Amino acid sequence: MTSTAISPIEVARQNIGAYKGELLASLPSHLQDKGVGWLTSALSALRKNDEVLRCANQDPGSLIVALSQAAQLGLMPGTDEYYITPKGGKILGVVGYQGEVELMYRAGAVSSVIVENVYEKDKFQWNPGTMTKPIHEVDWFGGERGKIIGSYAYAIMKDGAVSKVVIVNQERIDRAKKASATAGKSFSPWTSDEAAMILKTAAHDLAKWVPTSAEYIREQVRAVRDVANEPAKPTTETKPEGVVSPRQHHPEPAANTVTGELIDEGETTTEQQVDYDSEADAAWLAGTGTK
Known part of the structure; x- marks a missing residue:
């Protein structure tokens, strides 16, 4: 047998x-x-x-x-x-990279997340003292953009405010690569898709400055629970003019983790x-x- x-x-x-x-x-x-x-x-x-x-x-x-x-x-x-x-x-x-961005979107506090690599032939301007966000100009039809020289990331919050702008230079890239347990190996993401890993480094640094799903949702759940536990107010109380009852909450459509565009129900990100x-x-x- x-x-x-x-x-x-x-x-x-x-x-x-x-x-x-x-x-x-x-x-x-x-x-x-x-x-x-x-x-x-x-x-x-x-x-x-x-x-x-x-x-x-x-x-x-x-x-x-x-x-x-x-x-x-x-x-x-x-x-x-x-x-x-x-x-x-x-x-x-x-x-x-997309996982870091996905967690930011899922928290519900941001309307868009911008994470971009900067190449040596791009035009890039950033002055934190006078600018709220970088100016990044790319010649999309000019052919080769050269090598990556850095990356940046920031988020536009739901209230329109701009988050802290995170800048990733070559020194930061080298530190991220050195800290990676698999960098230098043939199977490492740093080998197969270095551009994505540089984007991930910028997104990871940005996550320290904007809410991500775990912490933000925890606070939202706590807030809802606290409101639910409040004693009921008398129904005879007159509502101030112009104030309406809150509508039942409907979850917003999911957002594409790269562009921030809304996607249809059932479409994967x-x-x-x-x-x-x-x-x-x-x-x-x-x-x-x-x-």
């Missing part, structure tokens, strides 16, 4: 499947109906990179930790929102390039495969 060897991707399916329920339960409400896509994105990230898959199977605990963080943050693993990378035989989860074995993965995603 011969035994059939289990493929590496099947081992990964089994490892993730053992925690599938917990991972999906950790997803925030806006992703609860996209659980299948979230799992597909995680599995696709493993299949696309042999080193990632090897480390995921070598240390499945580190994979589950990374996926748990992505789930709790509400970010798509294996995309520019949340990278799945190998490190020392283990899996390391890294919040990407990050396009996925899915690569999976349709029969085996479909059964697994549907809950009928190996767990």
